[in-house]
Amino acid sequence: MSKDLEAHIWEALKTVQYPGMSRDIVSFGFVRKLDVTGGTVTVELEMSTHNPEAAEQVRTAVVEAVRAVDGVTAVEAKLRVQQPPNRGASAQRAVARDPGLLPGVEHVVAVASGKGGVGKSTVSANLAVRMAQLGLRVGLLDADIYGPSMPMMFGITERPRTDGQTLQPFDKYGVKVMSLGFMVEIDTPVIWRGPMVMRALEQMLGQVEWGELDYLIVDLPPGTGDAQLTLTQKVPLSAAVIVTTPQDVALIDARKGLAMFRKVNVPVVGIIENMSGFACPHCGETTHVFKHGGGERTAEVVGTAFLGSIPLDPAIVAGGDSGEPIVVTQTEGVHADAFESICEAVIAEVRRGQKPTLRIV
Ligand SMILES: Nc1ncnc2c1ncn2[C@@H]1O[C@H](COP(=O)(O)OP(=O)(O)OP(=O)(O)O)[C@@H](O)[C@H]1O
Ligand SMILES: [Mg+2]
Numbered sequence: 001m002s003k004d005l006e007a008h009i010w011e012a013l014k015t016v017q018y019p020g021m022s023r024d025i026v027s028f029g030f031v032r033k034l035d036v037t038g039g040t041v042t043v044e045l046e047m048s049t050h051n052p053e054a055a056e057q058v059r060t061a062v063v064e065a066v067r068a069v070d071g072v073t074a075v076e077a078k079l080r081v082q083q084p085p086n087r088g089a090s091a092q093r094a095v096a097r098d099p100g101l102l103p104g105v106e107h108v109v110a111v112a113s114g115k116g117g118v119g120k121s122t123v124s125a126n127l128a129v130r131m132a133q134l135g136l137r138v139g140l141l142d143a144d145i146y147g148p149s150m151p152m153m154f155g156i157t158e159r160p161r162t163d164g165q166t167l168q169p170f171d172k173y174g175v176k177v178m179s180l181g182f183m184v185e186i187d188t189p190v191i192w193r194g195p196m197v198m199r200a201l202e203q204m205l206g207q208v209e210w211g212e213l214d215y216l217i218v219d220l221p222p223g224t225g226d227a228q229l230t231l232t233q234k235v236p237l238s239a240a241v242i243v244t245t246p247q248d249v250a251l252i253d254a255r256k257g258l259a260m261f262r263k264v265n266v267p268v269v270g271i272i273e274n275m276s277g278f279a280c281p282h283c284g285e286t287t288h289v290f291k292h293g294g295g296e297r298t299a300e301v302v303g304t305a306f307l308g309s310i311p312l313d314p315a316i317v318a319g320g321d322s323g324e325p326i327v328v329t330q331t332e333g334v335h336a337d338a339f340e341s342i343c344e345a346v347i348a349e350v351r352r353g354q355k356p357t358l359r360i361v
Contacts, residue, residue, distance in 0.1 A: 005071045006036050012065040013043070019054045029351050030058065032080070039073030041066050048082040048351075051135065055081045101205045104212040105139070107238040107350050109269075110231075112261070114253025116222035118245045119274035121149035122316060123342075124219035125325045127241075130339040132174030133327065136214045139169065139176040143231060144221040145200055148181030155323015159183065167208045173328055178208045201231060215346075223253075224260045237266045238350045241307065241342065245275045246294040254295075258302055269349040270305030271295045272342060278312040307342045310335065 013031055014024045025031060025045070033044035043062055047055050059079045066075045102108065111124040121144065128140040142150035151157065154172050160182050161168040169176040180200060210216065218235065220228055232240075240261045244254035254271060261268050273295025277286045289312055299306035310316075311334065319326040326335045 005039075005069070006034065008069045009034060009036060009041060009066055009072070012069050013062065016058060016061045016065050018047075019057055025058060025062070028348055039071055041072055041075045043075070043077045044080070045077060046080040046082070052081050055079060101202070101235065102210060102216065105210055105216045106214050108216045108218060108235050109346055109350070110218045110220050110235075110237050110240040110261075110266070111243060112220040112228065112240055112257050113222060113243045113250075114224055114255070114257040115244070115250050118222075118243050118250055119310070120144075120222070120243045121153060121219050122320055122325075123241070123243050123272060123274065123310070123339075124217050125150065125153045125320070126327045126335070126339045127342055127346075128175045128177075128215075128217045129173045129325050130327045130336065131215055131217075131343050133331065134340070134343060137212060138174065139178070139210050139213045139216040141204060141208075141216060141218045142177070142179030142181060143201060143204070143218050145180045145197055146221060148179045149320075150177055150179040150219065151181040152323065153320050153325060156182065165207065167204075169208055169210060173325070176210060176213070178204055178210075180204065198234075202234065205235065224256050229260065229264070232261065232264045232266060237261075239267050239269045239346060241269050241346065242271045242304075243274050244271060244295050244298070245290045246273050246288070246292055246309075247290040248294065250290075251294045251298045254298060255302060258304065267349060267352075268304050269346050270307040271299040272307045273309040275312040276309035305345060307345050308338050310338050 010026065013034075014026045016025045018025060018028060018030070028047075030045050030047045031043060032046040033042075035042040043066060045055075045059060045062065047058070049055055056079070059077045062077045063075050066072055066077070111120050111127065113120050121142070124140060128138050131138045140150065142148045154170070154177050156170050156172060156177065158170075160170065160178065167178065169178040170182070171177075218231075218237075220231065242254050242257050244250045258268050258271075275290055276295070277288050277292055279286045295309065296306040313326075313335070315330070316326050316335070319329060327339050330336060
């Protein structure tokens, strides 16, 4: 068997994408095994998805791509589709968790930062909506009980329905949303002590009818205090995303946030640099208001992925204030792309967490 032929086949496999995603099937870890005997190729694909049709499309595309490689005489692509496993795999990784919480939720992904005001809630809202636009079943929990943002960011002013036992999340832009802000007056400060905070959070986790979800995005409050730490221990987090702005003072806090997740064995998918450069609508020139490139450098230093930057854009503020996240109003373009690639990185990380190394060369 020629090593060259095998390398060419891997290259061909890397041109195949999962429908609706821009990342290739190799980096997603869908290629379980590759066997090349003479010119006969067998590819074993394995993916966990709720969409078997998409998996079948991948299989057909794999056969076509491999058949086109010089030297290949026969191709067989075997496909194994699994229902996405429940959260057992990720729960094993970390500290003792409450098994009664979130029974129908497969993956819980936290959006965090060490510092306040860097755009966690903006990222959470847009990430959740983008995931829903890509066909995933998504929920969004606003865990910032002191300063909940989701009522405004989703433009929801009603109170949630309840039967006295359970609470119904709102369904907007394809996302199931719950926030303590739906239950308190918007300008009433929440003055609670630690144990009450945790009780409120537990209620939102345990008594909300989240139903079956692929992903529950959790918008965390800023910092690395007790509330965050307890939450990271209570909730079976599959992964965390760290949001930062590019200036050094924010980056120091981002590192602290990252260290906290690592301490409790939650994999950090990577760092997002928000408010990264402002393109002047008048002269077209970009001003790096908060410096530039810090997120990328920090990601390199701490050994995590850089997930991309989101520019400073008044349309994002307008979207946040008007209840229409930017990816709702701009379904294409720089913001939609940025959130899509973050979404794909999260999915890839969660998959990596479920299985041992899949690459067989
Ligand atoms: N890329 C961006 N361009 C312009 N404005 C932005 C951007 N990202 C966030 N903002 C704005 O910055 C403000 C703070 O954002 P957001 O509430 O998402 O931050 P946060 O980290 O969740 O804050 P907190 O720590 O208070 O929870 C909001 O008004 C939001 O609209
Ligand atoms: Mg916030």
